[in-house]
Amino acid sequence: MIPESVKIIEDAAHCFEGTRDGRRPGQLGDAAIFSFYATKNVTCGEGGAVVTNDLALADALAQTVQHGMSASAARRFEGHTYRHWDIARLGTKANLPDLLAVLLEPQIAEIDLQLQIRERLCRRYEAALAGTPFKWPTIDADAVSARHLFPIHVPGGARDAVLNALGEAGIGATVNYRCVPALSLYRTAQAQLRFPISWHWGEGTLSLPLYPSLREDEQDEVIAALRRSIATTGLSGAEPAPIAF
Template identity: 50%
Template structure:
């Protein structure tokens, strides 16, 4: 049986919402984008949401809005998608990596203080796989050191930890609505913040630095606009927002469906002698974006190949950023600098994990994993 790594679950409600947007006046950022920003802010219990073209755009705009650029350092994790660190470079700053927790793959707060220098301006934690970092401790460190805190919450729309949700203890949280995310528009992103001045600055920066968006300029009598800031092109548009709006009300149900699959996988894999599993720590509500296993050391690629032969779609989330060719060649990173991230990066495999996955497909994945492991 062939099992795709991912299939979206967009349906008739999203289709109707998209058609309604197509029949409206605005295709770019307009009333549907505003409706999404309001509804998503209510879901997150954050005062302001700024829709962007992608999570990468969201991270970059946050850094620029907070005045971070050339000569500054930003601390983040090497166990993430390259976009997290790339956004720091694009802003003109320098990424400084901190190794990760062996239990979760998240940034190890205990190692954070040793990475802070007089040039450090911000911390960008990543809620890997959907498990939130320890935002209470991170917030304490950021306040004590006078640092900005920007969450990469691309995996963590539904997550919480110790009563804290994304965006509630940081300057801002950045979200992704990429094709494989729990809530998707194919592409898309957003920033959630409780800081009105930051939100206003982000609204301007996402649209070339103009102080009036298209909907403001062309709804009713024409109004002149000015350019108070040097901005960028990074706005969410109404067609993205139209696909996203109906999904907000389905997040809890979809999380339950993924968690049902997670429980079956855990039952099969949690005591397997050849596999490791990331932990869900006490006090955390996992967003269940990815189901990742850690293959036997030195045999990950053979494990991947075996699953592919069995018709199972797989992914690697992630190989460590600091070992990418560009980061080694241009920034001088080398193997051995962040050993826990490197160990996880050499073992990690993500399995099919989405609400539309049928019971027989789940069982086919389990059977393929067991068959492949027995042949290693």
């Protein structure tokens, strides 16, 4: 039983479409946060949204994103007479401009179709890469993934070699989630030993191109380049790097 004082905030930054046991982000926690940053499935370049059933929280958030002001510039004129605004809480400037938000609606209307395309592309990757040294996350039977990324783990410390091989073939593979303890700002001498699992995934994973307009012949080129990289980087005989749990 979770105590009332504990609040659950879901980081659903790129999980607009996902479900677990039929429930969507925000239906389990006190609030869920979505990102509309440029790389996301639903995007207006920057910004995001919070969903919550807690009216007091919604009100506090609405104020927080507008310098803590009690009424936005437009709302000050509701009722046709000017109303003073106040600042009763510390805020910041983090509102989503209407001019950006208007880009979202047509994308949301298309989301189910786009997810089907992403799902099909992911299954093609999975079928083509079965039996290779690469590994990728599996999706629980009770879950629908937003299929935002198709990350693969490259064993034997060869992630960057494979990344370079793909780059030389003109393929824009990328690394989405570095291991935080490996970043210069946070790095310590013992980082790899202290955070072996984070290191394993963060330093061994790359993301393959995945977007609804990716054509199958383009995806086949990615797969062919990946297969070539297995031989050129000596991965065919590579032992999977050990994971310490």
